[in-house]
Amino acid sequence: MTGQAASPVPVRVRAPGKVNLALCVDRLGDDGYHRVISVFQAVSLYEDVLASPADELSLTVAGLQAERVPTDATNLAWRAAELLAAHAGVEPAVALHIVKGVPTAGGMAGGSADAAAALVACDALWRTNLPREELAELAAELGSDVPFALVGHTAVGTGRGHEVTAAMTLGEYHWALGLRDEGLSTAAVYGAFDDAGGGAGDWDDEPPTDLMQALRAGDPAALGATLRNDLEEHAIALNPALAEAVRVARLAGALGVVVSGSGPTVAALGRSAQHALAIAAAMTAAGVVDDVATAVGGVPGARVVGGIGA
Numbered sequence: 001m002t003g004q005a006a007s008p009v010p011v012r013v014r015a016p017g018k019v020n021l022a023l024c025v026d027r028l029g030d031d032g033y034h035r036v037i038s039v040f041q042a043v044s045l046y047e048d049v050l051a052s053p054a055d056e057l058s059l060t061v062a063g064l065q066a067e068r069v070p071t072d073a074t075n076l077a078w079r080a081a082e083l084l085a086a087h088a089g090v091e092p093a094v095a096l097h098i099v100k101g102v103p104t105a106g107g108m109a110g111g112s113a114d115a116a117a118a119l120v121a122c123d124a125l126w127r128t129n130l131p132r133e134e135l136a137e138l139a140a141e142l143g144s145d146v147p148f149a150l151v152g153h154t155a156v157g158t159g160r161g162h163e164v165t166a167a168m169t170l171g172e173y174h175w176a177l178g179l180r181d182e183g184l185s186t187a188a189v190y191g192a193f194d195d196a197g198g199g200a201g202d203w204d205d206e207p208p209t210d211l212m213q214a215l216r217a218g219d220p221a222a223l224g225a226t227l228r229n230d231l232e233e234h235a236i237a238l239n240p241a242l243a244e245a246v247r248v249a250r251l252a253g254a255l256g257v258v259v260s261g262s263g264p265t266v267a268a269l270g271r272s273a274q275h276a277l278a279i280a281a282a283m284t285a286a287g288v289v290d291d292v293a294t295a296v297g298g299v300p301g302a303r304v305v306g307g308i309g310a
């Protein structure tokens with residue numbers, strides 16, 4: 001370790017999962033990524049990352065679907081710690097412990113939340129104190145969804161989805177989330193979009209005007225009517241059972257229903273917290289999902305909630 005000594009106190013950082021209120025996808029670029037306009041909303045399903053002083057890098061995982069998450073150098077939180085250490089010129093000396101609350105491979109960016117949380121936690125533990133813009137650059141190297149997990153609330157992502165600008169919004173939004181045990185691969189869903197000739201038209205450089213207006217007005221009914229995901233039909237083609245969850249949520253009076261990101265999580269917007277619970281109950285009763293959750297958005301991005309800096 002160079003520079004200032006690491007903190008002897010563990011740091012706990014919390015980062016949210018997300019739903020995409022809009023995901024407008026252009027055709028595949030030369031870099032192997034699609035240009036997108038993504039309107040993200042951070043929701044109250046959280047990943048907690050505890051970073052403790054240690055001689056070397058190690059990682060453990062507990063919580064929701066923990067058995068499906070790698071604990072080696074392929075884990076995004078592990079990669080985040082290594083990237084920050086290399087960038088700041090310090091040793092990657094930390095014991096990371098992740099407590100998952102966001103479904104894995106669910107289209108809600110749980111791994112991205114872990115990466116963002118690990119960046120913030122190690123930055124505090126190692127006292128590298130990078131400016132947020134520099135953390136955001138590292139975040140973008142780790143994955144397209146990681147910069148948003150640093151920022152949270154509601155924001156527009158451009159480029160690969162990694163160039164994030166906060167959006168003006170009013171009010172809270174109450175979601176019922178239909179979860180599946182079996183995840184979907186993000187690359188496979190984008191691949192299906194390409195195979196179907198996706199991105200051939202209907203591309204606008206701006207986020208959908210009516211959706212942004214609904215957010216500014218704090219109008220959940222208007223927001224529900226304008227939810228959009230260009231990957232949705234391809235996620236449903238790969239997992240046709242999702243269509244049933246969408247149908248049941250609509251019958252339960254959801255203001256709008258959308259597959260989140262690359263799926264398979266189905267996000268249904270309720271009129272209130274109680275209505276979101278009723279939609280979740282309807283999905284459970286109909287047997288169209290493996291599990292349900294309710295959440296409110298938008299909530300803050302990765303932030304220290306325990307240990308130093310809390």
Ligand SMILES: C[C@](O)(CO)[C@H](O)COP(=O)(O)OP(=O)(O)OC[C@H]1O[C@@H](n2ccc(N)nc2=O)[C@H](O)[C@@H]1O
Binds near residue numbers: 034038160186
């Ligand atoms: C579907 C979304 O979750 C919507 O927010 C994101 O676009 C995906 O973000 P992510 O999981 O952080 O994705 P990355 O780890 O950056 O990329 C995984 C794979 O998804 C595809 N990918 C991702 C982002 C993007 N704009 N275009 C793509 O084609 C690429 O095949 C890439 O190899």
Ligand SMILES: Nc1ncnc2c1ncn2[C@@H]1O[C@H](COP(=O)(O)OP(=O)(O)OP(=O)(O)O)[C@@H](O)[C@H]1O
Binds near residue numbers: 069077183
């Ligand atoms: N910390 C992590 N948590 C969960 N999965 C991870 C993590 N690190 C690496 N992975 C791998 O990444 C895959 C996708 O995980 P993740 O939960 O981030 O997907 P996702 O929510 O669909 O992502 P996105 O919405 O950003 O496309 C998992 O199947 C797993 O193998």
